Each structure stands twice: as structure tokens, then as C-alpha cells.
Amino acid sequence: MPIVAVIGDGQLARMMQTEAIELGQSIRLLAGAPDSSAAQVAADVVLGDYTDLADLRIAVEGASVMTFDHEHVPTEHLHQLIAEGVNVQPGPDALVNAQDKLVMRKKLREIGAPVPPFAAIESVEDARAFSAAVDGAVCLKARRGGYDGHGVWFPSPSELDSLVSELLDAGTPLMAEKKVALVRELSAMVARRPSGEVVPWPVVESVQTDGICTEAVAPAPDLSPELAERAQQLAVTVAEELGVTGALAVELFEYRDENGQPTIAVNELAMRPHNTGHWTQDGCVTSQFEQHLRAVLDWPLGSVRQTAPVTVMANVLGGDTDPEKPMAERMLDVHARFPEAKIHMYGKTYRAGRKIGHVNLAGAELERVRREARLAAHYLVTARWADGYIA
Amino acid sequence: MPIVAVIGDGQLARMMQTEAIELGQSIRLLAGAPDSSAAQVAADVVLGDYTDLADLRIAVEGASVMTFDHEHVPTEHLHQLIAEGVNVQPGPDALVNAQDKLVMRKKLREIGAPVPPFAAIESVEDARAFSAAVDGAVCLKARRGGYDGHGVWFPSPSELDSLVSELLDAGTPLMAEKKVALVRELSAMVARRPSGEVVPWPVVESVQTDGICTEAVAPAPDLSPELAERAQQLAVTVAEELGVTGALAVELFEYRDENGQPTIAVNELAMRPHNTGHWTQDGCVTSQFEQHLRAVLDWPLGSVRQTAPVTVMANVLGGDTDPEKPMAERMLDVHARFPEAKIHMYGKTYRAGRKIGHVNLAGAELERVRREARLAAHYLVTARWADGYIA
Ligand SMILES: Nc1ncnc2c1ncn2[C@@H]1O[C@H](COP(=O)(O)OP(=O)(O)O)[C@@H](O)[C@H]1O
Ligand SMILES: Nc1ncnc2c1ncn2[C@@H]1O[C@H](COP(=O)(O)OP(=O)(O)O)[C@@H](O)[C@H]1O
Ligand SMILES: [Mg+2]
Ligand SMILES: [Mg+2]
Numbered sequence: 001m002p003i004v005a006v007i008g009d010g011q012l013a014r015m016m017q018t019e020a021i022e023l024g025q026s027i028r029l030l031a032g033a034p035d036s037s038a039a040q041v042a043a044d045v046v047l048g049d050y051t052d053l054a055d056l057r058i059a060v061e062g063a064s065v066m067t068f069d070h071e072h073v074p075t076e077h078l079h080q081l082i083a084e085g086v087n088v089q090p091g092p093d094a095l096v097n098a099q100d101k102l103v104m105r106k107k108l109r110e111i112g113a114p115v116p117p118f119a120a121i122e123s124v125e126d127a128r129a130f131s132a133a134v135d136g137a138v139c140l141k142a143r144r145g146g147y148d149g150h151g152v153w154f155p156s157p158s159e160l161d162s163l164v165s166e167l168l169d170a171g172t173p174l175m176a177e178k179k180v181a182l183v184r185e186l187s188a189m190v191a192r193r194p195s196g197e198v199v200p201w202p203v204v205e206s207v208q209t210d211g212i213c214t215e216a217v218a219p220a221p222d223l224s225p226e227l228a229e230r231a232q233q234l235a236v237t238v239a240e241e242l243g244v245t246g247a248l249a250v251e252l253f254e255y256r257d258e259n260g261q262p263t264i265a266v267n268e269l270a271m272r273p274h275n276t277g278h279w280t281q282d283g284c285v286t287s288q289f290e291q292h293l294r295a296v297l298d299w300p301l302g303s304v305r306q307t308a309p310v311t312v313m314a315n316v317l318g319g320d321t322d323p324e325k326p327m328a329e330r331m332l333d334v335h336a337r338f339p340e341a342k343i344h345m346y347g348k349t350y351r352a353g354r355k356i357g358h359v360n361l362a363g364a365e366l367e368r369v370r371r372e373a374r375l376a377a378h379y380l381v382t383a384r385w386a387d388g389y390i391a
Numbered sequence: 392m393p394i395v396a397v398i399g400d401g402q403l404a405r406m407m408q409t410e411a412i413e414l415g416q417s418i419r420l421l422a423g424a425p426d427s428s429a430a431q432v433a434a435d436v437v438l439g440d441y442t443d444l445a446d447l448r449i450a451v452e453g454a455s456v457m458t459f460d461h462e463h464v465p466t467e468h469l470h471q472l473i474a475e476g477v478n479v480q481p482g483p484d485a486l487v488n489a490q491d492k493l494v495m496r497k498k499l500r501e502i503g504a505p506v507p508p509f510a511a512i513e514s515v516e517d518a519r520a521f522s523a524a525v526d527g528a529v530c531l532k533a534r535r536g537g538y539d540g541h542g543v544w545f546p547s548p549s550e551l552d553s554l555v556s557e558l559l560d561a562g563t564p565l566m567a568e569k570k571v572a573l574v575r576e577l578s579a580m581v582a583r584r585p586s587g588e589v590v591p592w593p594v595v596e597s598v599q600t601d602g603i604c605t606e607a608v609a610p611a612p613d614l615s616p617e618l619a620e621r622a623q624q625l626a627v628t629v630a631e632e633l634g635v636t637g638a639l640a641v642e643l644f645e646y647r648d649e650n651g652q653p654t655i656a657v658n659e660l661a662m663r664p665h666n667t668g669h670w671t672q673d674g675c676v677t678s679q680f681e682q683h684l685r686a687v688l689d690w691p692l693g694s695v696r697q698t699a700p701v702t703v704m705a706n707v708l709g710g711d712t713d714p715e716k717p718m719a720e721r722m723l724d725v726h727a728r729f730p731e732a733k734i735h736m737y738g739k740t741y742r743a744g745r746k747i748g749h750v751n752l753a754g755a756e757l758e759r760v761r762r763e764a765r766l767a768a769h770y771l772v773t774a775r776w777a778d779g780y781i782a
Contacts, residue, residue: 001718001719001736001738002719014412015412015413017412017432018409018410018412018413019409020432021405021406021408021409021432022406022409022672022733022734022735022736023722023734023735023736024718024722024734024735024736024737024738024748026431026432026738039434040417040434041408041411041412041417041434042434043430043431043432043433043434043436045434281413282676285673285730285731285733285753286730294726299722299723299726300723300726300727300730301726301730302726302730302731303730303731305731307698307699307753308698327392327415328392328393331414331415331690332690332691335685335690335691335692335693336691339676339677339691339692339693339694340676340693340694340696342413342676342693343413343414343415344413344414344415345392345413345414345415346415347392347415347417357415362676362698
């Protein structure tokens, strides 16, 4: 059986491991710490630093392919490894587009993919000019390293100058984008093999709270078949044009165009399994983690038929204080109330805002499924039922 | 998170590990070898011998519960561990009924569960008397240690004497059972918690070829609701009366009674996840592996709603010669032809008659699903399509 070397030790690598086991494999991890989310449950772990070329070489020794649970491996290392004969999927030329928000937008514009108006911001003057062009509707973003809303700002015109000069002084490379009047956010995921096969999943609605994904609903409720088709086609095009392999998430804005018609534009790309694809573990024939492994190995892709009319994924995000009741007891309370709830925990310690798990719930009635998934996730964080339920 | 100590290193322990990871745990294994099916993919492995009390003590150190992927741990060790405060699930008083086919049958008769006529065989005279009582329809069984049809014989009256004396001389403890006119074999599985909750899965048809399970179809086709209900109720009763915890498989004979009516009798009990429950991984909200972990931890049990009208599990059984084409390539050929096929491989080397994996296929049409699952499993063994298909 081929060895898949996974660079990264978070929950995405952890959930790849469960699928790898069933495929008769076991992944090799390059992990930063033995107690990281993935390393604690993996048999074949190399401890090391993903920014260190020597460590990357050790991790990939004898492996059929190198893949990732994040996009932060230095591009030059990947080029060097490829020169040495390593099979890197997705490759660095694709990955650069997931590392830098400005590079990504330029590339997307080049291939004709819809993106909101944007500009590089290298000075306060750049920012003022962009703000004038978009009537003050500015969304400022750190080009690199942002996640979960860290690195995104919506300054009022009066705050713009000081914010921009502050960030530039601190050495943060910036870009600006028009703040769009969101109807909601969507995610179109696909998997693509090096030899070309591409399979899109159903488009999901991605609910963001304070810049962080808290919920995903599959398929996106009330999405017109035309828009769904357009979003899927867009994701396929991005995968093909950018040469992405493995799982790709295309995060989308849904908003109204000048004529009041719903339309979409790309917000972000993730070249790996993604939070908005966790629902596939319990609502789809082939999960994103299995599909990612198959895709990077250039194996034929699996069916993405949904196994339930609707699946809701609700994130378990650490709150301000970890309740006294142990997590295992909170889990069993959720199991007792909702026998259909599928709880996935990442082996991470509780910390405010940290993704420590998620709940998937599949069923026929959107409103019930969504309510129960939310209640379950909220209970796991707080040990309280948001609806006042008493067991 | 609680630690579950699993005694055993086969595919059942391996598949518990994948579910444990998603529950935020990782099981502790007592494994005989580091390259065994489960140990090769587990992070927390104690190498040792399950017949050695000291090794069992090491494996269970700090664990919340000890459970098993087989029934062969010596009963006296389990009693000793319990005396030392270890939480053993299922307990030895339940397990004895899965270790000895005669003990099991006596117990089942005692609780009123239907079993074919049987007798202890300690001499050739015992065998002759039993044969006379059942008109020569004798099934002879080794009381202990049999599996996959090893330890089961159907002697003709003329062979009976010599077979019995040969086996007794070799020190094989024997029993005999009436050979019934099978319509087919069924399996009724349940999970039960120490505190009492019992949840039965849908009854499945278990297809046996040469004494070995080759296929399971869920739910059992054309089973009358009355008989299905009776089988489930029987499995619940067995779990309760015998004090079984965790997963329990009650393997059943379906045959016609004196009036030609279909009826059932118990053949075997397995007190752990079972081959006839593998379909639950891809056809049921809660798989038998997750349910077993929840049950032995005394956590509330999960929903056993089917996620497809029918799911077929086909075993991948090593043949006479391992084809030249590597298994990974066989897998990708299967994936290419059947995108809905879910392949589960155990990391075991190919050997004639050995269970090295299984294929689950879920769908709406029994005949198609069954044909495809069979073709897939056969291809994985032989690298040939039984229907002559050319890619
Ligand atoms: N141009 C925009 N217009 C309106 N809202 C935006 C815009 N860009 C980002 N947002 C909001 O901020 C969230 C985080 O922005 P994003 O660029 O996705 O950052 P991150 O990399 O932290 O996920 C988005 O999910 C969206 O809710
Ligand atoms: N009393 C019987 N009458 C008819 N067939 C039987 C009988 N007992 C066993 N068999 C057949 O032999 C197979 C193996 O017997 P079993 O007792 O289940 O042994 P094992 O422990 O090896 O699985 C059964 O699945 C069934 O097909
Ligand atoms: Mg984002
Ligand atoms: Mg049997």
C-alpha cells in the first residue's frame, strides 16, 4: 500500500488518518508535537518543522505522495523537493494562490472568475484611492497568514488612514476589497486528480459568525439550480486553471448585483479538506478526507451522492471558560438527547475561539436538523442547553 | 477523554480505532505484534500476550474499561482483574457463552431461546445415540476454538464412529447438533450498555460459503416483519439474560418447522463487533464499532437508522494465489468501475481463505447493489472481473 506523507498535525490530518485506515493505509505525519491533534492518534509520526527542508525530506522518505493539512510550507522547499523527485500534491504553483490573498485575486481575475473589486495597498494613498472608488465600502485584509477573521478589518472612512498606516508600519502586507452586501456565504468544494478527473460536491451554505465558520448546511438551502450549477462550475474551473489537486474549497460570497439578482464572487481558496466539507463524513458516500487521499494518489474519485436530504455541520468552538463538567460527560448528554448526532472531537484542549470538534446531523427536515446540530454544538461548549431543555 | 483498552489486534480492533479517533479518543491496544492489523495504525500499543495476566494488567493501566476484539482471554484472568477493580465489558460470565458451543446451548435452552436439538459427545456411544435421535442428521462441532467452519463436520452415519473417535482421541471436546434444513442464515445484532439500554440493528442475511461468511445483506431480503421482530427480540433477550455488554451478534438459522413455516434458531453468539455488522459503517447512522465503544463506556447508544434502503457487505477473502497486480491497483480499478463502493482493507497479507478486507455498497436496488459488491470483492481477490467486464 502506498504511503501518503501529510505535512501538518491538526484536525484535518487527524480525520485523513481515519479514512486512510479504512483504505488499508496509514498516513505518515510531519507533526510539530506528539500530542497534536493528529499525532496523538497516528502510528507513523515524524516530529519536525514544516519550514525545515531536512524535516520535510525525512517525512516524505519512501512515500508515494506528499500532501498537506495547511498551505504554509515554504514554496521554495516544495520546488526543491520536486526537483529531487518528490510527488507534491497540490503543487507549489497551485498553493501560492492559497497563501496570498492578493496573488489569488489577480489569478482569479486573469482566469475570468468573479471577484469583488480589489487593490494592493502599499500606502495610505492607495487606501484612500480605493476607498473613494468603492464609496467607502472597504474591507481591508492582510495578504498572508490570516484565518478565522484574524487579518480582516472593516474600517470606517475616518478609521482608514490610521489603521492602514499602523498595519503597514507593523510590516503587514495588505490588500483591500470592496465590502459586498452579503446575502450569505457559500462553499463549492471539488476534488481533482493530477490526471484530470474532477468531482464537485453539492454546494453548501457556510454560516460565519465574527469571521469564523460556525455552521455548514448541505445542500445550501433555497439555492437556485442555476446558481448552484454556476458555483460548481466555477470551482471546477478554478481547480483546472490553477492546477489544484486534492480537495479544493472555493469560498463564495452570495450577494445581489446591480439589478438585484443573486450572484456569486470568490472570497477564498483552500487547497485541502475544509471546514465546510466536514458534513461529508456523515452525509455523503465519500467524505472529503477519503476523497482527498484518493485524489492526491491519483486514484479514481468516489461518489458524492448525499445519503440524506440535508446535513448540518455545527462547529464546537471553545468558549470563554471550560465548564466543570468533563467533555466526555457533555458528549454523553448530547448522545442521550440526540441519538442521530455524530460528534467528532479533535483531541484539542479547550481555548476561546478554538475549533475543538464538530457535530454532524443528517435528516430530512432542515429546520429540525439545524436546530439540533446547533443545540448539540452549543452544549458541548457550555454544558447548557440553549433551549432550556432539562434531561 | 476516557481510554478504552482493547484486547486484540485484528481488523475489529482496527475498525474500532477509526471510530475512537472521531469520538476524540484513541484506543489502547494489547497487540501480539507491531505489524498486526490494528497495531499498525494505532498510536497507543502495548505488545503482549492476552493469555498473560501481567500483560493484561499493563494494557488496562489507567483505562476506563477493558474490552475485546475476540473471546479468548482466559476467564480466570478476567475474574482476577475484576477483583482488582478493572471494568471488564463484556464480563467473563457473559463471555463463557461465546467460548464454548455446548455451554452456550445449555444456557440458551435455559432462557428459552430456540436452539436445534443438541447433545454433549464424550464417546462414540453418545454420538450413535444422538444420531439415532435425529435420524442421522448430525452436525458435529468442536466445543471450543472453531471459526470460519474449522471445527464443524457433517459426517454420514457410516463416517460417524471413526470421526468421533479420532477427534476425541486428539483431545477435541465435542458436541453434536441436529443438522437443520437451512433456508438461509440471519444475524441479529444488538448493542447493550452495562446500565441496561439495548439497541438492535436491522436483521441481516448472512451468506455462508464453506462455513465462512462471504456476504451480508441489510436488511435481510423478504424477511417477514414478524420474523424480523422475533429475531430482534431474541437478540435483546439473549443480551439481557446473559448480561452481554457492547456489541452482540446472534447468528441464526432460518429453516422450516414441521408445518413448513419459516422459523429461527440460534447458531452462535459473538460478543464484540461481528462480520455481519460491517455494513453499518456505510449503511447506518451509527456503526457497530462506534456503538461498541459507546456501549462498553456506558454512553448512550446511537441511532441505527439505515441511510440507504439496502446495504451489501462482501468479504475480500484471500484466494489461492495473490495476483501480480498490486492490491492498490486492484482497489483503484474497483473505484474506477464502482464509485459508490466503499473498500475497507485490514492491512493483512494475502493468504488463502483469510479475511483481508470487505466492500460495502449501499443503494436502492438489491440486485444491482449485491452484484456490484460481489464483483468488487471478487476483483480485489483475483484481479479479474467475474462478469468479463473490460475497462
Ligand atoms: N469583501 C467582503 N465583503 C463583505 N464581507 C467580507 C468581505 N471579505 C470578508 N468578509 C467577511 O469576513 C469573513 C472573513 O474574511 P476572509 O477573507 O474569509 O478571512 P479569513 O481568511 O480569516 O477566513 C468572511 O467570511 C466574510 O464573512
Ligand atoms: N446444525 C446445523 N445445521 C445446518 N448447518 C449448520 C449447522 N451448524 C452449522 N452449520 C453450517 O456450518 C457453518 C459453520 O458452523 P458454525 O457453528 O457457525 O461454525 P464456526 O464457529 O466455524 O462459524 C454455519 O454457518 C452453517 O452454514
Ligand atoms: Mg475565510
Ligand atoms: Mg459461525
